[in-house]
Amino acid sequence: MFSYMVQTLVVGGLIAAIVFVAAFASEGRGRRVVRILLGAEERRPVREHLFDEIERPDATLDVVGELGRETSSLPIVTARPAAHQPARHRA
Numbered sequence: 001m002f003s004y005m006v007q008t009l010v011v012g013g014l015i016a017a018i019v020f021v022a023a024f025a026s027e028g029r030g031r032r033v034v035r036i037l038l039g040a041e042e043r044r045p046v047r048e049h050l051f052d053e054i055e056r057p058d059a060t061l062d063v064v065g066e067l068g069r070e071t072s073s074l075p076i077v078t079a080r081p082a083a084h085q086p087a088r089h090r091a
Contacts, residue, residue, distance in 0.1 A: 024030035035041035 025034045032041065036043055
């Protein structure tokens with residue numbers, strides 16, 4: 001009974017593999033690999049900046065407080081009560 005589904009599963013697997021390869025080629029590292037393979041970009045060493053120091057902000061565990069301070073200067077918009085309008089009927 002499973003033998004009837006083999007062809008469908010093979011076709012689905014091939015489509016999934018094609019989509020996976022296309023998605024990999026469209027993203028950062030995959031795009032670079034494709035460019036190197038096509039000769040559009042030359043290979044360069046990556047080790048030159050591997051251990052460089054990166055400036056980062058101080059770590060904080062008060063995430064909600066930080067967001068509150070950042071958004072405290074935003075204006076507050078309140079809803080105005082709608083004026084009562086009589087219903088209009090089409091004749």
